[in-house]
Amino acid sequence: MATFTFLLLCATLSAIIFFFLFRASRCRRLRLPPGNLGLPFIGETLQLISAYKTENPEPFIDERVNRFGPIFTTHVFGEPTVFSADPETNRFILLNEGKLFESSYPASISNLLGRYSLLLMRGGLHKRLHSLTMSFANSSIIKENLLVDIDRLIRLNLDSWTGKVFLMEEAKKITFELMVKQLMSFDPGSTWTESLRKEYVLVIEGFFTVSLPVFSTTYRRAIKARTKVAEALSLIVTERRKEIEAGERKNDMLGALLAGDDEFSEEQIVDFLLALLVAGYETTSIIMTLAVKFLTETPLALAQLKEEHDQIRGKKSENEALEWSDYKSMPFTQNVINETLRVANIIGGVFRRAMTDVHIKGYTIPKGWKVFASFRAVHLDQDHFKDARSFNPWRWQDNSGAASAGNVFTPFGGGPRLCPGYELARVELSVFLHHLVTRLSWVPAEEDKLVFFPTTRTQKRYPINVKRRGVSKLCKD
Numbered sequence: 001m002a003t004f005t006f007l008l009l010c011a012t013l014s015a016i017i018f019f020f021l022f023r024a025s026r027c028r029r030l031r032l033p034p035g036n037l038g039l040p041f042i043g044e045t046l047q048l049i050s051a052y053k054t055e056n057p058e059p060f061i062d063e064r065v066n067r068f069g070p071i072f073t074t075h076v077f078g079e080p081t082v083f084s085a086d087p088e089t090n091r092f093i094l095l096n097e098g099k100l101f102e103s104s105y106p107a108s109i110s111n112l113l114g115r116y117s118l119l120l121m122r123g124g125l126h127k128r129l130h131s132l133t134m135s136f137a138n139s140s141i142i143k144e145n146l147l148v149d150i151d152r153l154i155r156l157n158l159d160s161w162t163g164k165v166f167l168m169e170e171a172k173k174i175t176f177e178l179m180v181k182q183l184m185s186f187d188p189g190s191t192w193t194e195s196l197r198k199e200y201v202l203v204i205e206g207f208f209t210v211s212l213p214v215f216s217t218t219y220r221r222a223i224k225a226r227t228k229v230a231e232a233l234s235l236i237v238t239e240r241r242k243e244i245e246a247g248e249r250k251n252d253m254l255g256a257l258l259a260g261d262d263e264f265s266e267e268q269i270v271d272f273l274l275a276l277l278v279a280g281y282e283t284t285s286i287i288m289t290l291a292v293k294f295l296t297e298t299p300l301a302l303a304q305l306k307e308e309h310d311q312i313r314g315k316k317s318e319n320e321a322l323e324w325s326d327y328k329s330m331p332f333t334q335n336v337i338n339e340t341l342r343v344a345n346i347i348g349g350v351f352r353r354a355m356t357d358v359h360i361k362g363y364t365i366p367k368g369w370k371v372f373a374s375f376r377a378v379h380l381d382q383d384h385f386k387d388a389r390s391f392n393p394w395r396w397q398d399n400s401g402a403a404s405a406g407n408v409f410t411p412f413g414g415g416p417r418l419c420p421g422y423e424l425a426r427v428e429l430s431v432f433l434h435h436l437v438t439r440l441s442w443v444p445a446e447e448d449k450l451v452f453f454p455t456t457r458t459q460k461r462y463p464i465n466v467k468r469r470g471v472s473k474l475c476k477d
């Protein structure tokens with residue numbers, strides 16, 4: 001026993017010595033960005049996690065940027081990682097996707113997503129499916145096809161709210177119904193949609209298991225749920241193929257996948273749909289919840305938003321759907337959405353892997369190293385946004401809040417992997433806010449806090465007490 005302990009000690013010590021020697025020599029040779037690799041093996045992972053579990057994770061980045069500058073080296077989640085808080089570098093990373101960098105996810109995530117999900121695909125197939133997805137959710141398709149359903153489904157959901165609701169749960173229900181409708185033309189309320197969603201929630205939980213996935217019951221449950229979801233989707237694909245043979249056509253994403261000249265395999269279609277559901281579901285629902293939270297905490301902004309939407313509603317009958325022209329006449333709403341995206345940073349940044357030694361800003365990122373392009377660090381940087389840490393939708397009014405918003409504001413990423421759902425997400429949010437403020441008033445039911453790890457969310461799913469706004473009140477306002 002004692003020998004064993006001694007051996008273990010020796011092994012650990014030599015690993016530590018090797019780690020520091022290796023670090024010193026490689027750093028000098030390659031001019032790595034400066035930084036601190038922290039402890040062997042775990043690096044600075046624990047500092048990162050504990051910062052992001054609080055309402056204010058900024059010090060983790062601030063401290064390092066102050067010491068080392070906006071590009072620094074750290075060691076998180078098992079690997080040395082170059083961290084960029086610099087908008088130019090971030091842009092360079094995004095635009096060189098597939099040339100100098102490629103997206104990179106741990107195996108635990110790839111197994112859940114499936115290898116034919118857009119997020120994991122590369123090369124020509126990625127290019128084809130990315131543009132297919134872009135055209136499925138582009139503004140003319142939303143205007144002609146999707147907007148009616150978005151309006152109807154959101155309205156139906158809001159009309160069922162009474163008393164205390166957990167906004168985060170409700171928003172998730174809404175975005176799931178929307179995605180399922182848009183991807184496969186399934187209407188909500190069916191037991192199929194609800195039971196699929198339950199399995200889905202389990203899959204999503206699997207993405208955020210931090211401990212070793214093989215030992216985690218959450219992760220094993222997620223893999224099982226993924227199999228079930230994939231089976232359900234396979235059945236739908238088979239059915240749809242039969243319908244098409246019988247001459248029936250549906251105007252949705254699945255239809256587009258089956259109609260093209262590309263012969264996609266069943267596995268490809270299932271993986272693709274499954275990942276699209278993941279990408280569109282969590283993100284949009286959290287942004288919905290946080291927009292309401294920030295508005296609640298900023299009464300002046302909420303009042304101005306209400307005014308904008310009461311004016312639009314005033315020209316319509318009670319249940320008349322919003323049209324594209326209405327969506328286009330909500331300038332303040334767009335400011336609120338941008339500001340929510342900026343402050344909340346649902347996708348705090350993206351991980352990539354260097355495909356070759358990359359030289360940038362006088363440093364070298366060695367081939368095979370991970371990089372993290374932090375959008376969050378840029379969006380909350382005082383140099384780029386005045387008073388960057390506070391929620392101020394008016395900053396977007398004349399773009400005075402942002403030095404050059406186009407280049408530094410990247411909530412949806414950019415380059416070949418630009419989020420294909422960016423317009424869809426904005427429309428869904430706008431319609432949601434419209435019906436929310438014209439139909440309901442609310443107060444928070446409990447104090448709730450934002451946390452940023454493992455994902456951005458509020459601790460208590462944002463419980464609120466809702467009341468219907470009377471018609472007479474709407475006229476007086």
Ligand code: HEM
Binds near residue numbers: 276350416419
């Ligand atoms: C507020 C809501 C959303 C935010 C903040 C967001 C953000 C992002 C970001 C930053 C990326 C880039 C990831 C990377 O470069 O590695 C991305 C990719 C993606 N998003 Fe979104 N997204 C949102 C909503 C949606 C919606 C509604 C859809 C559904 C159509 C969607 C589908 C996708 C897909 C499929 C990708 C992968 C693209 C690729 O790798 O080629 N997203 N999203």
Ligand SMILES: *[C@@H]1O[C@H](CO)[C@@H](O)[C@H](O)[C@H]1NC(C)=O
Binds near residue numbers: 134135136138139140
């Ligand atoms: C949107 O995509 C459709 C094909 O799905 C295409 O015909 C149309 O030109 C696209 N519109 C825009 C504005 O890109």
Ligand SMILES: *[C@@H]1O[C@H](CO)[C@@H](O)[C@H](O)[C@H]1NC(C)=O
Binds near residue numbers: 338397399409
């Ligand atoms: C909001 O952000 C987008 C980039 O995602 C930008 O194109 C747009 O101009 C911004 N809106 C306003 C009102 O500044």
